[in-house]
Amino acid sequence: MEVRLFRRDETDLLQLSIDTLWAKNHVLSRDKQLLNYMFYDNPVSQEIFGEENYGFLGTWLDGRPIGLMGLMAFDLNVKGMKKFGFAPTNWIVPPEYRHTGAGLLLMREMFKWNPSVVLNLGITSNVARMYTGMGGYHVLPDVPRWIGLLQKRKTAEMLLNGDVKFLRFYQEITAVYNQTTYHVERRFDPERWNACYWATFAKRSIGFARGASFINWRYFQHPSFTYQLFTCMDDKGNYQGLMVLRIESILGGQAKIGRLVEFMANDQDSAICLANKVVEIGNENELLFIDFYCFSSISSWGLESVGFKRVLKSESDKLVVPTRFQPIDLETTHMMAALYVSKDVQKKISLIDDQAWYITKGDADQDRPN
Structure with missing residues (x-):
């Protein structure tokens, strides 16, 4: 099984994979301009993933995609210090392929970039339960x-x-x-x-x-x-x-x-x-x-x-x-969310400061067309 980023010349394949694996007739499978905006034109995306790639991971089995993880990359601010983080838009492996471990491979591949923060905004209760047991993740059941x-x-x-x-x-x-x-x-x-x-x-x-x-x-x-x-x-x-x-x-x-x-x-x-x-x-x-x-x-x-x-x-x-x-x-x-915070960043922040985290609906992919 292969895990890699979709290349910039694989736009049609990526949109087809979004349609078949994520959601039928999903807006990103129909709107090429929006897809490019979110996963390629982002100013940090090319810096992290390279000019030849989308910020979209896939797992391939027998030459075809069976899993997806969209990654929007951003500069991260930690009280004036600049780092970087991800806002995944999906983490999808159809039920018939989950025995292959494709989902775990996608997660491991994402963490190879060593993000300081991973923000999953707008998750379901089922996904929230999954993140609850993962190291470094905190689940916010109701975003203020x-x-x-x-x-x-x-x-x-x-x-x-x-x-x-x-x-x-x-x-x-x-x-x-x-x-x-x-x-x-x-x-x-x-x-x-x-x-x-x-x-x-x-x-x-x-x-x-x-x-x-x-x-x-x-x-x-x-x-x-x-x-x-x-x-x-x-x-x-x-x-x-x-x-x-x-x-x-x-x-x-x-x-x-x-x-x-x-x-x-x-x-x-x-x-x-x-x-x-x-x-x-x-x-x-x-x-x-x-x-x-x-x-x-x-x-x-x-x-x-x-x-x-x-x-x-x-x-x-x-x-x-x-x-x-x-x-x-x-x-x-x-709106539910899960947030991974690296150990390095955890050492630099106060867990009881209620006026520090600035994460809004402008982050991730929550304010977009359906």
Whole structure:
């Protein structure tokens, strides 16, 4: 059995393998541009895997693929130190081939690159149980999600069968008065952002690096989605924060929601300025609500100041608003994750710091077309 990366000239074979092994008619089996964007055009991918390869592993038996593991490679920031990590998009071996050990071979091949972090975002409960027993992995059964309501009653009517009790402790978000010299603009200067990020936010956070090369690739070069990016500047023109949001049409175009995928602020003024901009965009576009996923509370202060609430779930309150809309899913309302952290990185971080990990839905492949 052979384990190797798919070559750049094997695009058709890779797409066929995705269709037959992963999911019939999967978007990556249909959209060559999206496939290239995620697994080849990524600025770190070619550095790790070489210009001749995709970031996609396969296991071959008798000359044909029987297993897949997609690997998105990223620079990793550990409080200002740069390392690298992976965000696997799948780990697939059909049941009839699992006796061959192909899945284990894929996992071993991935770890030959010695990643400092491996993020599996959006996993199922079955996959989570598998990761629970693997060394170095930690399972997060419910990635923290913040909700900002803009139209409470309409949200209940359209998404919750008219039952407002799910939202009984949520109020509609509203801007906060802020007398400051800071201002927000819809523009992006790579050099100024790098200066801001690496000197400030990077030094107090852990996660895939949000330098200018990542921002440019992830949001300006995306082949399918349109993102709105805003930066906050002080009176000297220095960047103090950044926010990225995508407007999503749901229910066949009958309504819209907002997906906040980045929210980084250096201080209270920048946090409020950016949060106020989120409220403004929501009102201007008549959104039902806006959500934001993040592993920790590092970005929550500004959002909570304008009325966002972190979802609190219990056996009696399993639902606030859905997260899947094609079709509306009132059962699966959480996102699970597994995170491998190398021993080297574990020595450099505090396990009790609740404002360090910055991992959002902008990571991995969770914010993409279906």
